Amino acid sequence: MRYSAFSLVRNALSGNLNWKPQWRQPQPKPHYDVIIVGGGGHGLSTAYYLAKEFGVKNVAVLEKGYLGSGNVGRNTTIVRSNYMLPGNEPFYEFSMKLWEGLEQDLNYNVMLSQRGVIMLYHSDAQRDAYVRRGNAMWMEGVAAELIEREQLKKMIPFLNYDHARYPILGGLLQRRAGTARHDAVAWGYARGADRHGVDIIEHCEVTGIRRENGVVTGVETTKGFIGCGKLALAAAGNSSRVGEMADLKLPLESHVLQAFVTEGLKPCIDHVIVYGGGHFYISQSDKGGLVFGAEIDGYSSYAQRGNLATAEHVMEEGVTMIPGLSRVRVLRAWGGVMDMSMDGSPIIDRTSIDNLYLNCGWCTGGFKATPASGYCFAHLIAKNDTHPVARALRLDRFARGYAVDEAGAGPQPNLH
Amino acid sequence: MASLITCPHCGVRPKEEFAVRGDASRGRPEPMDADEAWHDYVYVRANPRGRTFEHWHHVAGCRRFLVVERDTATHEVYSVVDAAEFARRVER
Numbered sequence: 232m233r234y235s236a237f238s239l240v241r242n243a244l245s246g247n248l249n250w251k252p253q254w255r256q257p258q259p260k261p262h263y264d265v266i267i268v269g270g271g272g273h274g275l276s277t278a279y280y281l282a283k284e285f286g287v288k289n290v291a292v293l294e295k296g297y298l299g300s301g302n303v304g305r306n307t308t309i310v311r312s313n314y315m316l317p318g319n320e321p322f323y324e325f326s327m328k329l330w331e332g333l334e335q336d337l338n339y340n341v342m343l344s345q346r347g348v349i350m351l352y353h354s355d356a357q358r359d360a361y362v363r364r365g366n367a368m369w370m371e372g373v374a375a376e377l378i379e380r381e382q383l384k385k386m387i388p389f390l391n392y393d394h395a396r397y398p399i400l401g402g403l404l405q406r407r408a409g410t411a412r413h414d415a416v417a418w419g420y421a422r423g424a425d426r427h428g429v430d431i432i433e434h435c436e437v438t439g440i441r442r443e444n445g446v447v448t449g450v451e452t453t454k455g456f457i458g459c460g461k462l463a464l465a466a467a468g469n470s471s472r473v474g475e476m477a478d479l480k481l482p483l484e485s486h487v488l489q490a491f492v493t494e495g496l497k498p499c500i501d502h503v504i505v506y507g508g509g510h511f512y513i514s515q516s517d518k519g520g521l522v523f524g525a526e527i528d529g530y531s532s533y534a535q536r537g538n539l540a541t542a543e544h545v546m547e548e549g550v551t552m553i554p555g556l557s558r559v560r561v562l563r564a565w566g567g568v569m570d571m572s573m574d575g576s577p578i579i580d581r582t583s584i585d586n587l588y589l590n591c592g593w594c595t596g597g598f599k600a601t602p603a604s605g606y607c608f609a610h611l612i613a614k615n616d617t618h619p620v621a622r623a624l625r626l627d628r629f630a631r632g633y634a635v636d637e638a639g640a641g642p643q644p645n646l647h
Numbered sequence: 648m649a650s651l652i653t654c655p656h657c658g659v660r661p662k663e664e665f666a667v668r669g670d671a672s673r674g675r676p677e678p679m680d681a682d683e684a685w686h687d688y689v690y691v692r693a694n695p696r697g698r699t700f701e702h703w704h705h706v707a708g709c710r711r712f713l714v715v716e717r718d719t720a721t722h723e724v725y726s727v728v729d730a731a732e733f734a735r736r737v738e739r
Binding site: 469472530573629630643644645 | 650663667669696
């Protein structure tokens with residue numbers, strides 16, 4: 232069913248009894264042309280673009296839990312393309328452009344809100360770094376604005392401008408950036424893929440990868456063996472575990488990242504604000520809750536929950552930036568498992584096995600990349616050729632000495 | 648994550664005093680070993696779900712490197728020894 236004002240009225244008049252489920256619950260077929268492991272944002276968008284843009288329709292997405300139970304439903308919903316390095320920025324800008332047309336493309340309201348993302352600076356040196364980053368964005372054709380202190384005070388009056396250690400001197404603003412409703416992104420892509428004939432199979436965990444003569448022939452799952460022509464891994468925090476089934480050794484460490492939401496407030500925070508003294512970021516959801524987070528906990532973990540000390544640290548950062556936050560009550564906290572790569576940048580590439588494809592290493596920033604990740608991965612799977620904007624995101628870049636290290640932290644995943 | 652780490656030198660300490668360096672089970676290659684060996688050492692991680700040995704640096708205490716044996720799924724800590732002691736055990 233195509234959603235429109237007409238379908239809304241028609242269903243309202245019939246008592247809303249005739250809405251159909253947004254995707255089917257099919258049993259797995261014995262064989263697919265492409266199997267995608269992982270029914271998160273990236274797996275679903277890969278399936279959608281494979282079917283819609285590249286004509287590969289005999290596709291299954293296998294998800295071990297329920298759809299959207301992983302990081303696509305656990306992030307802080309921020310979308311932006313304010314990266315600095317030439318290997319990253321064209322990719323994220325491609326993603327931003329896909330975001331801008333996504334609701335029309337999917338016929339689904341993902342509640343994209345281009346409210347602007349502003350990253351604060353607290354010293355002259357940090358201002359220089361942000362000027363450099365802004366210029367790097369302009370080099371790739373992406374608008375960035377440096378907002379000085381007096382202008383910022385008019386835009387966002389409630390910040391702690393005169394903090395003794397981290398005075399707020401200004402910020403770098405990307406106006407086109409903002410937020411999107413994360414669950415709706417998963418549902419929208421699932422519905423879109425399903426409408427193009429993709430089988431989305433939930434509660435189907437991959438337990439083994441069967442290989443013959445050096446190529447993958449299918450996967451063992453909790454619902455039995457399923458054959459495939461090509462296998463695509465998009466397992467996020469569990470990429471090392473799934474990769475191990477095919478003897479892949481990956482440059483990844485899994486870490487836990489926490490996020491938080493407060494009680495609902497009247498509209499007060501208009502932008503996404505990122506603190507430069509730490510890495511605290513905050514926005515306000517349409518329901519009114521303040522959604523925020525900061526750094527990963529710092530120790531490798533597969534548990535989808537974090538540590539209280541990190542929660543305390545995150546909130547200290549928040550209150551340092553916005554003192555008024557100290558009066559707000561936190562409703563919920565949760566954690567997601569991040570596939571931290573060795574340079575903080577993702578991997579979309581072939582592997583040493585001819586028909587096995589890899590999508591991982593999204594670190595703490597996978598949500599914003601959902602459309603471009605799926606598009607580029609689908610391009611790679613369908614054409615066996617890397618999409619131009621994903622050329623720097625190769626698996627062998629570490630061996631070749633071409634790491635894309637945005638933070639300059641080196642092969643120490645808990646620092647990215 | 649267990650909130651307390653029993654440092655062999657300082658006793659029971661909050662884990663915020665430590666910086667995590669990462670996997671301690673890999674041996675450092677010799678200087679002239681092949682590039683592949685160095686690539687594996689610097690960039691590749693086993694990243695297990697379950698028991699793991701990690702180097703933890705007690706930055707706010709004795710400043711010794713320790714080896715913490717813990718579980719990445721349950722966050723249980725099994726043992727903590729000085730890194731020098733761990734190296735001696737591995738050699739034996």
